Amino acid sequence: MRSLICVNLLAAGLLISLNLRAEPVPGPSESASLAPAPSSGDQVSAQLKTMLTDAIVKIGELEVWQKKIVEDEVIPQYQRFIRDYRQTGNRVSGVADLEILQNYLRFYAPKTLKFQNKKVLTILKVDTACTKCTASTPGIRDLVKNRLQRRGLVPVWLNDEEVSGFKGKALNDRVTELAKTKGLAGALVMQWGQVISDDIDDIHGEDKNYFTQSYLFLRDMEKQEGKLDLLENDRFETAVARLLTDSFSSLGAKLFQAAQMARMTTRKEVMLEISGFKDFQHYLKIRELLGMYFKNVGSIDERRMTKGRISLALQTDQSADDIRKQVAQAAQDPAIGQGHETAVKMEVQ
CATH class of the missing domain: 3.30.70.560 (7,8-Dihydro-6-hydroxymethylpterin-pyrophosphokinase HPPK)
Incomplete structure (x- = not known):
């Protein structure tokens, strides 16, 4: 009888042990691993992205290259394509800028450039004395390469030695000249670095300021130039992305205007x-x-x-x-x- 009771107690203990393992009570560390509720910033971003994607549908059927640009460039930069933005609490209102969006999706080298060669002489000119600047070079190189390739262009990288001593507008002119000499479709110059102030009375003399500027030349098309000033916490990659977006949007607008003029005689x-x-x-x-x-x-x-x-x-x-x-x-x-x-x-x- 005593042995039977011991067996029953042992079985009951084993059953309790198994039940505890099958249905564990979450401890503090497990509760902390649960996904937090979406922040107000996340909710606002989601609303703006939805606003933009709804507008994209109204453009009509997109080609494969356009879909790739929408996915990899437009949606990640949704703020660039929203205007009249207003926020009240977690709710936002605004309008997707279809004009800018459509212009951004117009340029594609195989369809747009008359020049058969689609290679673009490309150089990244960075302030080597600036640690923040040089650290961003790999990311900017990938960004520039991908942006060009999505447009049907092929980057041909230019070494600094070939343009040693050139900077600013002189560098832009030199790279354009080399591109023409080499029989290429165009030139792209990205320059960025730290701004050195000579003003000893500058009350913000201890603050670090930076710049990013772009230059895009394509045959038979207008040159596109842009420049942005940055503060210490701003990212060069974000600035470069914005400048390239503005360049291709402007190119698209010029293409649209040219097409409109060509149609005027038949309209x-x-x-x-x-x-x-x-x-x-x-x-x-x-x-x-x-x-x-x-x-x-x-x-x-x-x-x-x-x-x-x-x-x-x-x-x-x-x-x-x-x-x-x-x-x-x-x-x-x-x-x-x-x-x-x-x-x-x-x-x-």
């Missing part, structure tokens, strides 16, 4: 009448939304304005029927009539 005028909007602000919102749906439409001019009715003249190489289809598609957008009792009417004449 005709199509009249669109809009009525039923509540007020002028509502009309401006409608016009902005229409711009997302119109394809190959140049200027949009307001011709006649009366109370509750506005006539627009569209310069386009499309037929009136094509414009009607795009207007009908836009009319399905709930944002056009959202929050307004009156029905908006849009008629192509």
